Amino acid sequence: MQDTAETEEMLEVEIWRGAEDGALRTYRVPRRESQTVLDVVTWVQRNAEPALAYRFACRVGMCGSCAMQVNGKPRWTCRTHVAKVAEGGKLRIEPLANLPKIKDLATDMAPFFEKWAEARGRHEPTRTRHEPMAPVSPENPARAAANAGIECINCAVCYAACDVVGWDGSYLGPAALNRAWTLANDERDADRCGVLRAVSQSGGCHTCHSHGSCVEHCPVGINPTAGIAGLKRMTLAALMRGEL
Amino acid sequence: MIRASRNHPGWWAALGHRLSGLALALFLPAHFLVLGLALEGDAALDGMLAWTDRPLVKLAEWGLVMLLTLHLGFGLRVLALEFLPWRDPLKVLISLGAGASVLAGLLFWIMVS
Numbered sequence: 001m002q003d004t005a006e007t008e009e010m011l012e013v014e015i016w017r018g019a020e021d022g023a024l025r026t027y028r029v030p031r032r033e034s035q036t037v038l039d040v041v042t043w044v045q046r047n048a049e050p051a052l053a054y055r056f057a058c059r060v061g062m063c064g065s066c067a068m069q070v071n072g073k074p075r076w077t078c079r080t081h082v083a084k085v086a087e088g089g090k091l092r093i094e095p096l097a098n099l100p101k102i103k104d105l106a107t108d109m110a111p112f113f114e115k116w117a118e119a120r121g122r123h124e125p126t127r128t129r130h131e132p133m134a135p136v137s138p139e140n141p142a143r144a145a146a147n148a149g150i151e152c153i154n155c156a157v158c159y160a161a162c163d164v165v166g167w168d169g170s171y172l173g174p175a176a177l178n179r180a181w182t183l184a185n186d187e188r189d190a191d192r193c194g195v196l197r198a199v200s201q202s203g204g205c206h207t208c209h210s211h212g213s214c215v216e217h218c219p220v221g222i223n224p225t226a227g228i229a230g231l232k233r234m235t236l237a238a239l240m241r242g243e244l
Numbered sequence: 245m246i247r248a249s250r251n252h253p254g255w256w257a258a259l260g261h262r263l264s265g266l267a268l269a270l271f272l273p274a275h276f277l278v279l280g281l282a283l284e285g286d287a288a289l290d291g292m293l294a295w296t297d298r299p300l301v302k303l304a305e306w307g308l309v310m311l312l313t314l315h316l317g318f319g320l321r322v323l324a325l326e327f328l329p330w331r332d333p334l335k336v337l338i339s340l341g342a343g344a345s346v347l348a349g350l351l352f353w354i355m356v357s
Binding site: 069071072073074097160161163209210211212213215216217225226229232233 | 247248249250252254255258322325326327330
């Protein structure tokens with residue numbers, strides 16, 4: 001039998017090990033056809049480093065749990081093909097930027113989700129479950145604006161890509177503000193003014209510098225910068241009307 | 245080193261906007277100083293204007309025209325981004341703005357040379 005280890009194409013993969021004071025460690029991983037970055041991490045965990053900590057669940061780009069920095073860019077690893085991102089057969093995989101590192105590739109997502117709550121990301125209903133459903137026209141411009149932002153999978157890729165999040169710890173970030181934008185445009189929300197109040201605080205929508213890194217990296221094609229710009233206009237108009 | 249996640253037109257436009265703004269702010273005191281010479285009489289101002297008529301100063305003035313138009317272009321980008329209903333990342337606008345700046349610089353060069 002031929003020794004495949006000699007002829008097999010290998011990837012040189014650097015993976016972050018440890019917490020904040022950790023370091024990159026290099027692994028050699030067999031190259032496979034249609035291999036994703038998550039496949040690479042899983043191979044390392046199963047074959048070379050059983051103690052490697054990382055998160056994943058659905059493997060099909062729905063749950064938003066497997067995001068990591070791949071060669072310096074935040075990406076959803078389950079839908080990122082090695083062929084598209086490997087540079088000279090090399091990969092550098094690190095935990096998401098702008099979040100505290102817990103261990104290896106797992107970050108503490110608490111600050112990310114706490115900011116969703118701070119941005120009043122919870123829907124306040126206008127009706128109870130005992131009332132008929134509110135008729136909402138999909139042609140309504142506000143509904144169309146909300147629809148453009150509702151497919152967020154909470155992967156925190158935009159949060160990791162945003163420079164302002166890195167500079168200002170109080171900044172709510174693109175995902176939370178995008179969520180607020182969808183609620184501010186939702187005619188079924190009972191306290192849309194409350195959303196505008198929440199996002200016009202220090203660290204809210206007016207902190208955004210419009211770099212557009214969130215749009216550039218969002219894996220599901222949402223445009224948080226457009227939503228944040230919309231919130232800026234909406235809060236200004238509410239202020240002029242004396243509602244804020 | 246520039247982080248890989250920053251390497252996109254929007255980020256470069258934002259950096260260009262800030263750096264051109266800073267450079268223009270540094271230039272402004274010199275600009276006012278030269279204008280102030282007019283208060284001291286035409287000889288002082290004419291002397292200064294004659295001094296500026298050399299290739300190196302012309303090159304610096306070209307840089308200034310580039311900075312001004314770049315700052316204007318990138319500033320318009322921010323205004324468009326924040327006040328117009330848009331969905332796409334405005335890459336075409338950024339390219340057009342940068343192109344217009346280079347064109348303005350080129351026009352300036354043709355006019356002074």
